[in-house]
Amino acid sequence: MDQAVFSDSDTGGETGGALATADRRLSACGETLERMVVTGPSRLLDDETVARVRALTGDLAAQLAGTDRDLANAVHAMLVGNRAILTHCHALAVEWRLAMRLSARLALDPVLPPLVQRHCATMMGLIAAQTRSFEATRRMLLVAGDLPADLQNLAYATVRAARADHALTHLAGARADDNGGRLALLHQAVAGLGEDLDHALRVDEAGVSLFFTALAIASGHPRETVVLATAEDDPVRLALLLCATGLPRDDVARQLLALRPDADIALADAAPNAAAAEALLGAVR
Structure with missing residues (x-):
């Protein structure tokens, strides 16, 4: 056997790094297994939802990092460690799952429920955003522009922190606002319902997305909390x-x-x- 293999400091460093990574994964696996043994299977974290959240955060990391795969991996690790971003992606996955279930059980169109159909002329922007969002989530992709502004800015800060010495020209000076995203359009839609406002709190009339927004506004609780409460x-x-x-x-x-x-x-x-x-x-x- 070639002894040089064991004397190569670079190879030793790579091996040590790989072992350290393996140790972290093993520790995390043990903690996750312990929680699952104690709590048992959960509606909140079924296999499909976990896979979708992993894919959504991975897609966001890839969008932020561009073509740099190493940077994308580093950003992904940081994103999943951020509770606000992880919770938002979790809520997206649960919202999509419930919309698909109600579509099958109640024949409820996730994009054009009855309430939206009645206000179609004033909700064209929302209809387009809903179509884009549900299709992306189905494909396990994330529409980064639909993230709330605070989460978009947090994502930009995350990628800059992951590679502070990298020339991230596509993110230079990037800032976000809430004016054109799907959630903003849902809020505007609820605000513009007028006499139909009560129907926004009927899921079979409003559809899942508009209902969640109305319930969040009416109850005074964050939309993610409302969505996850259903699961x-x-x-x-x-x-x-x-x-x-x-x-x-x-x-x-x-x-x-x-x-x-x-x-x-x-x-x-x-x-x-x-x-x-x-x-x-x-x-x-």
């Missing part, structure tokens, strides 16, 4: 969010069962009124 193993948070909007008890029950047919109907009585629901939600923040 929690126990739908109690979802029930409380619905109660926090001030919807009548029967409407809470209808929306809860539309989103979670397996839910206990008694959860519609989880809080006697909106203030009590918000108090319970605030107690566990």
Whole structure:
């Protein structure tokens, strides 16, 4: 055997680096396995959703890094370590999954639900954004321009930090705003509904995306929290969010069962009124 292999410092460095990486992965694997053994299978983290989140963050990293594969790998590692970006991508994956399920179960068009059809003339921009977003998510791609401005700017800062000495000309001075993204268009759509506003809190009328935005506004909670509440193993948070909007008890029950047919109907009585629901939600923040 060629002893030079063992005396080559570069090779030794590469081997040491690979072993260190393997150690980190093994440690992370152990921590993940421990959590899964304790909590069991989860609606929030089924295999398809995990794969989609991994792909979305990977696509974002590739867009940020350009053709530099090493930089893309470094950026991806940093992105998945950022809770805000990871949570946003998780919510995108869950939103897409629920939209597809309701499309199959209720024949509910994810892009053109009844409420959007009635306001089609004023929602053309939203329709285009929804089509683009759902198609991208289906293909496990991310529309970076649809990220909220704070997350876009965080992503730009991440890639600059990953390679501070790199001439990232395509990101020079890059800043984002919230004016043209899908979430901004959803907010504008809810604000412009007028007498149809109540229908935005009916998922079978509004569709998943518009419903989530309306529920976030009406309950006063972040949209990601609302989306992920639909996928929690126990739908109690979802029930409380619905109660926090001030919807009548029967409407809470209808929306809860539309989103979670397996839910206990008694959860519609989880809080006697909106203030009590918000108090319970605030107690566990």
